[in-house]
Amino acid sequence: MERSSGHTRMLMRSCLLAAAAAVASVMSTLPVSAADEVSQERLLNVDKEPGNWLHHHQNYSAHRFSTLKEVNRDNVKNLKVAWTMHLGGIEGGGIWSHGGLEGTPIAENGFLYVTDGWGSVYKIDAHGGRGALVWKMDPKTDRDWAGAVACCGVDNRGVALWGNLVISHTLDGRLIATNKETGQVAWQRTVADPDKGEVITGAPLIVKNMAITGVAGAEYGIRGWIAATDLSTQKEVWRTHTIPGKGEPGSETWKDSNNAAAAGGGSTWVTGTYDPATDTIVWGIGNPGPDWDNAYRPGDNLYTDSSLALDATTGKIKWHYQHTPNDPYDYDSVAENVLVDVPGPSGPRKLALEADRNGFAYAIDRTNGKFVWGLPFVKKVTWTKGLDPESGKPIEYDPNKSVQAYIASVTPSRTNMETHICPGNMGGKNWPPTAYNPDLKLWYIPVIESCNRIKVEVMTPDKLKPREFWTGGGPSQPFKITGSVTAIDVTTGKIAGKMETPFPNLGGILATPDLIFTGQPSGEVMALDAKSLQKLWEFNTGGGVNAPPMTFTVDGKQYVAILVGLGGAWDKWFIDATPELKKIQPGSMLYVFAL
Amino acid sequence: MxxxxxxxxxxxxxxxxxxxxxxxxxxxxxxxxxxxxxxxxxxxxxxxxxxxxxxxxxxxxxxxxxxxxxxxxxxxxxxxxxxxxxxxxxxxxxxxxxxxxxxxxxxxxxxxxxxxxxxxxxxxxxxxxxxxxxxxxxxxxxxxxxxxxxxxxTYAECIAFFSSSSRVCDVYKTQAQKPDDATASRGKGQ
Structure with missing residues (x-):
């Protein structure tokens, strides 16, 4: 494949960036409209400002539902590109040849705040039907340091707003507060340590003057945590490890003599949710490590593969619900827990919904962590016959066994060193977020319909080294992987519809009153009917969609925005399952649509 | 082969x-x-x-x-x-x-x-x-x-490979090579 123009293109990109920087410096000297300060009051009441998108997941409950309906079922066919903006962050670093875009834009009063994979923050003025860069904050991420221990791409999923600050993370472990008006860094604090294999890809969650940070690195032998930083004092308020320390409750679920818990994984790299009624943060916890050699870490391995509820003020664990005990599949449960209230037989039910890498969707009673219902949302599951209707545990789960085999003939293990497994280790459903329509009570899952091949490597303590993979094997991709949007009726816990797609859904979903928006890594952004999932509109961006759509208003007009630039884990590790995507070029672009 | x-x-x-x-x-x-x-x-x-x-x-x-x-x-x-x-x-x-x-x-x-x-x-x-x-x-x-x-x-090999200001090589430093304030110095300034 000839790429002789590559160097020229690189030079052009530098020129463009320089031009953008020049524009930014001019703009920053001009007065920009004074934005309101973001307060807890506003974050709790985002329904009062439907034209803004203030939370990473739209609201504290992660509904990713907008009530805006200027764009609707009847007119969405007329949706067109309003404007676009090229961003940066495509550079490689560490083991990565290029960055990608996985972020959700934040919108406030006609300004967008977006990030690229290396954590640069862009403030864009969206007034007047076009986008103008106001400023760019480049955190100068240490690319070789962080990129070498980022298992799954050069990723940054976006910012949060607080007071007059834009709060963001960097892959190399920093929490950064940037002045919203000037783009100057107000302060920064190191939260994660790439020397330990820790990196940060998720957007911060803001709760009561604290920034909540999650960490990635379960493939590099980290011990996961969730940390809260006081945004006034810049000091840590609490840090709760997702794997209990010696003697703490749950430590008995690590039964080995290798001290596996100390490097046991349990990442937290997807932004969680918050229930203000009980002051509870609900956060998804990632896989145990080593991923595929579960005999190295006998026991259930709490709190890996769990939904974890924390007291927001203290970080204390309130309850947990584990989906795949002693996981031998890399089926993490890092996904967002969507908080919904639905009518139940004895009054309203307060649920936390999670679509797991293991192929099952779960509803948990978020007041106590008890299982309510669960069902497979993928077409093919081979690792278990199903969930126990009472406990929600896989039917084959045996609490008396310290190493779980589930359906042993397909499960990776020391006696089954090469095997095919469905879902594959990407899921199911990965980080791309679901959306929930509270009127229709429909929950939309961006699905990876997959199987893959796993080879097991038996791990020994001497193989555990700082900043080196700690996976106990690895996947390969002999099977074609496709995708779907699958809708679940939350009142019944049944599948209400499935719209199959040729490629896995690597971007996530936006819901509006009668539509949903989503994309494909082959480039298409599309709108579907919220009930029938029939495709009503499609636009090919010419890049790979690897980020969720969102919507906002400016000057009284509704826009739909999405970042486009295929990166992440897929095009390095999983591309063989989607060979057509090999022709998708790296890119970095914001698309904004309007009628 | x-x-x-x-x-x-x-x-x-x-x-x-x-x-x-x-x-x-x-x-x-x-x-x-x-x-x-x-x-x-x-x-x-x-x-x-x-x-x-x-x-x-x-x-x-x-x-x-x-x-x-x-x-x-x-x-x-x-x-x-x-x-x-x-x-x-x-x-x-x-x-x-x-x-x-x-x-x-x-x-x-x-x-x-x-x-x-x-x-x-x-x-x-x-x-x-x-x-x-x-x-x-x-x-x-x-x-x-x-x-x-x-x-x-080793640290020396790493530095020879990258010859950059990245902290990618720090993990190979022996304890004696690490300054006491290595952690504290991170995160300050730009």
């Missing part, structure tokens, strides 16, 4: 990443050659190691290691000779993720006495760029001189 990886990955795993690498690493290679000291005759090979993204799987230190992409061979522990390394870089390793870097391999240039049809499903992926035989010899010389048989990676 079938001294392949401990668990080879399906052919093609690395193709797209390596393909995509092309333009960014070209720029890196330009910068690198400008900075590198001219005294070491294997510097040209080191530049190839970077620009062809050998480090994407084998890592900068050559030890490879398991993970999502499967287990790339440890070039530090390898028994391969210079000639064998040249063959593997040129032809890839059938049945694994190790790409071939010779233009026309398995077509007009026979590899392991096979063409594309003979290789079938074992056909290795195509590298992100093609290397001239001079470049392949250079990278083999670099591996032989600096990586093969080198034991565990």
């Amino acid at each position: 079938m001294i392949f990886d401990r668990f080879p990955v399906a052919a093609g795993t690395l193709l797209a990443s390596v393909v995509a690498l092309n333009f960014s690493m070209l720029a890196a290679a330009y910068g690198q050659s400008a900075q590198a000291p001219t005294s070491d005759p294997t510097n040209a090979g080191k530049a190839v190691f970077g620009k062809a993204n050998c480090m994407g799987c084998h890592k900068w230190h050559g030890n490879g290691g398991g993970g999502y992409g499967g287990d790339a061979l440890s070039l530090r522990k390898t028994d391969l000779t210079r000639d064998q390394i040249i063959e593997v870089v040129g032809c890839g390793r059938p049945g694994t993720g190790m790409p071939f870097f010779t233009r026309g391999a398995y077509d007009e240039v026979k590899c392991h006495d096979m063409n594309r049809q003979d290789a079938g499903a074992q056909m290795p992926p195509e590298g992100g760029m093609f290397l001239r035989s001079k470049d392949i010899e250079a990278v083999a010389d670099y591996v032989i001189a600096h990586i093969k048989g080198a034991g565990e990676p």
